[in-house]
Amino acid sequence: MTKSKPNILLIYTGGTIGMVKDADTGALKSFDFENLLVRIPELKLLDCNIDTVSFKDPIDSSNMNPKYWIQIAEIIENNYQVFDGFVVLHGSDTMSYTASALSFMLENLAKPVVFTGSQLPIGDLRTDAKENLITSIQVASLQHKGKPTIKEVCLYFEYKLYRANRTTKINAEHFQAFASLNYPDLAESGVYLKINNEYLFKPNGRKKLVVHKMLDENIALIKMFPGITKTLLQNIFNTPNLKGVIIETFGAGNCTTETWFIDMLKEKILKGIYIINITQCSGGSVIMGHYETSSMLKKIGVISGKDLTTESAISKLMYMLGLNMSSKEFKTNYQTSLRGEMT
Structure with a gap:
């Protein structure tokens, strides 16, 4: 029997990673993620099927708030049975807030939700966007014996995979923008993708996903x-x-x-x-x-x-x-x- 490829849903909320520079004017404009494979043909080499969904009106992450957290959670909830993993593209400034919130909102999560973004737009000559995006999708598609390897909300940036609710943004200029100072890296990307299995979250996979949408901002x-x-x-x-x-x-x-x-x-x-x-x-x-x-x-x-x-x-x-x-x-x-x- 031929094993089917994992299905990955790419969720674009906004942020630098979704911007490209107009060749004539130099101005930044939103990138059409439906043409993802055209823009980044390397994605065809990944052993997974990729689908995309975007906020109707993508936002700068400085405008992120709990209303949008719920919107992301609902996208995951509505597509949970169809997809094997999720990659959330998000501006880096508030990414740790959103990713931490989703870790609490998605109770009994048994699939990967990987947050990523970039410091430079995807069309920039020196961009970090392509590597962050490609490896995040690869991480989300990892499976062992037909089950997802990662079963938590995490954050991937500059060759490191972190537990999302342990991260904080530490630098506004360097590509290594995030750190997890109180918990080890979940994975490291180099010549090989090394997963630190002993540090992965191990939920009770028998329980049904519960999505919490009541957040109190007081x-x-x-x-x-x-x-x-x-x-x-x-x-x-x-x-x-x-x-x-x-x-x-x-x-x-x-x-x-x-x-x-x-x-x-x-x-x-x-x-x-x-x-x-x-x-x-x-x-x-x-x-x-x-x-x-x-x-x-x-x-x-x-x-x-x-x-x-x-x-x-x-x-x-x-x-x-x-x-x-x-x-x-x-x-x-x-x-x-x-x-x-x-x-």
Whole structure:
């Protein structure tokens, strides 16, 4: 019996990777992805069938928001039974936010969803777009014994495949724009495509895909800095309908121990606002209670975000607030790794 080729759906949301330069004017214009094989004939060498779908009005990733996250999730949901893998083309600036969000929204995912993009347009002479696109499609089509090798949301950029909810954009100019500082690479592309199987997420494949579309945006992000004022924090905490606040603290989760600050957090927690503690360092983890400057946070009920990235902490908070669980369940689940997002 001849084994059929994997079917891969390419989803274009917008971003630099979908732009080509007009040869006459030099202006950038959108690329017609229906003519993908004409523009990139190398794709014919891949052992898979490729179909494409695009946002009706592709957007710059700076305009990305949860409404579009739901749109991407619905495209995957509606095509889940037909395709063996998905590649999402996305602007790099907010790619880690979207990819992290999709990892939570797609519960029981048993197929690859690979996010990629580029720093230069696909038609540029020195573009990184072609390699990122070709290898992302190849990764999405990998199978072992007729089953997908990758069964999670990931991000491919500049020869590295990362777990999506562990990534952050670290450079606006270099081709190596992303990093996963608290979790090893899932794969590396060189002469050979090396998959690090021991680091892949292993979901329960018997459960049916559940797509979560209720995301609560009533949250805030506060980055601590020396000299932060009581007035500033009061204004943030007095935001109408505020339900959760992520605080980026120093080092391993430390912050000021001034009475007004601790009392304010305690008051808001008692009123039902969830407060999450993550580190503003690029790598490492929050360990509340390790130093005296974080022990009070633990005592008053601040939730530890451990080694979550900011992007993952925000999308996880929106996702979990949308589930309407009890405060006890919320704290337990937020501090638990749901999709491999924390150690």
